[in-house]
Amino acid sequence: MSSKRGFDPQAGYLVTGALDFVNFNEQTFVDFYQPILGPVAFSLFYALRSQMMTHPTLADRRLQSELLVQTNAGQTTVGEGLQRLESSGMVVTYHRHDAQGDVYVYELQATLTPAQFVADNLLSVLLLEEIGEKRFDQLMKQAQAYQLADTDPQLKNVSHHFLDTYRVDQREVVHLPQVIQNAQKRSRPVSIKRVNTLATDFDWPTLLQLLEGQPLVRTDLTAQRQLIEVEHQLYGIDEPTMARLIRLATDLSSNHFDAQKFKRVVASYYQKAPAEQVMQAQVPAQSMKNSKDLTDKDRLLLKSADNYAPIEFLQALKEQTGGYVTAGERNVLTRLVQDGQLPSSVINVLVWYVIADLGNATLKGNFVDAIANDWLRAGVKDGADALMQLKKFNQAKQENTPRNRGARRNYRQLQVREKIPEWSKQDQKQKTKKASPEAIARARALQRKNSGNR
Numbered sequence: 001m002s003s004k005r006g007f008d009p010q011a012g013y014l015v016t017g018a019l020d021f022v023n024f025n026e027q028t029f030v031d032f033y034q035p036i037l038g039p040v041a042f043s044l045f046y047a048l049r050s051q052m053m054t055h056p057t058l059a060d061r062r063l064q065s066e067l068l069v070q071t072n073a074g075q076t077t078v079g080e081g082l083q084r085l086e087s088s089g090m091v092v093t094y095h096r097h098d099a100q101g102d103v104y105v106y107e108l109q110a111t112l113t114p115a116q117f118v119a120d121n122l123l124s125v126l127l128l129e130e131i132g133e134k135r136f137d138q139l140m141k142q143a144q145a146y147q148l149a150d151t152d153p154q155l156k157n158v159s160h161h162f163l164d165t166y167r168v169d170q171r172e173v174v175h176l177p178q179v180i181q182n183a184q185k186r187s188r189p190v191s192i193k194r195v196n197t198l199a200t201d202f203d204w205p206t207l208l209q210l211l212e213g214q215p216l217v218r219t220d221l222t223a224q225r226q227l228i229e230v231e232h233q234l235y236g237i238d239e240p241t242m243a244r245l246i247r248l249a250t251d252l253s254s255n256h257f258d259a260q261k262f263k264r265v266v267a268s269y270y271q272k273a274p275a276e277q278v279m280q281a282q283v284p285a286q287s288m289k290n291s292k293d294l295t296d297k298d299r300l301l302l303k304s305a306d307n308y309a310p311i312e313f314l315q316a317l318k319e320q321t322g323g324y325v326t327a328g329e330r331n332v333l334t335r336l337v338q339d340g341q342l343p344s345s346v347i348n349v350l351v352w353y354v355i356a357d358l359g360n361a362t363l364k365g366n367f368v369d370a371i372a373n374d375w376l377r378a379g380v381k382d383g384a385d386a387l388m389q390l391k392k393f394n395q396a397k398q399e400n401t402p403r404n405r406g407a408r409r410n411y412r413q414l415q416v417r418e419k420i421p422e423w424s425k426q427d428q429k430q431k432t433k434k435a436s437p438e439a440i441a442r443a444r445a446l447q448r449k450n451s452g453n454r
Helices: 026-049 065-071 075-087 114-119 121-143 170-174 178-186 204-210 218-223 225-235 239-248 259-272 296-307 310-321 327-339 344-357 365-377 383-399 422-432 437-452
Strands: 012-017 091-098 101-108
Touching: 026 065, 026 075, 026 101, 026 114, 026 121, 065 075, 075 091, 075 365, 114 121, 121 225, 121 259, 121 327, 204 218, 204 225, 204 239, 218 225, 225 239, 225 259, 225 310, 225 327, 239 259, 296 344, 296 383, 310 327, 310 344, 327 344, 327 365, 344 365, 344 383, 365 383
Parallel strands: 012 101
Antiparallel strands: 091 101
């Protein structure tokens, strides 16, 4: 779900299935998708599937608040679950506004085959991060269980072609019957591309130049360019380091680039390498704002935020403060990078604030999203903007100490409190005001008088 769109419980919704949803495979969904979706998104998918009906129309819409009840989850949690389902290609969401209000149509998609899943660089890299190399290899062997162990080059495809067996009127192939034309018009084209490609600033010509003279089949690199750029985006790998990792993933006997080995090499290197050994991405230093509010310590932080990719930055912080980068934290950072609205330097300042400044043990998705959305509304463009926004937040909190007394320094619960009117305060004072001796004496005399008249 896009971070620009919130989950509205009062909006309507409808669940449909893509044309190829009949190819949905339960086992593939559990083995390949569940680790990257997480428990909320995984259960939400089945909650949506239970709402499917034959030949649905917009008049069959229901309130999205029913999803909150069915999943027993909060508004933010369900919104994040939908975002994961959309980002992984399992749900395509459509929206319109009509006389009855907003309505969302959630179109459920079929699972990819295991081979298609592995061929998708974004999905396979994320799965490897979640389940580790051992389980990843087990899934590959499971998917290839019915294939020949070794490909025999002497085997040739001698299958008959369609027209060798079937006879079709060539005139009807050229001029399709009207009933087929109508069916094709009613059918929405099946989407082939499942995951959005990340924007990248990777210098591809420089990488090829660094690999010049190496025993490597160049066409392999061209075919796996998306994978290489995805790994650069996630880990901030610069061109010299990327060239070295590619060489490590090259089969010396055939000079072919092994994409699966490359994924394992990158994952192993960036999970085990100490912070001081991690190669820094060559990112141009951001222009420091000439503000007296930025201290020397702030400027050092901004320099580090510029020179590290988000996962590297978090790993370095964890090694300094103790602990390790969890799979959930990698998901949080990957989602922020894929969203593309905040640059890496801003994400790194956010990471520093949560882990180093606030002293939290891990990055929590809801907490990080609250800060990220607040900074987007404030127009934060770079690391310096982010630091200034933090200073403004802390200054406002100090100026309003009585109202915020006892609250933690974070964005978790930003509540709007109504100002108590003066007349209400006066009534309360009047109720708690202590009576004078004269007033007490008059009240007692009145009580005796009333008792004597009965």
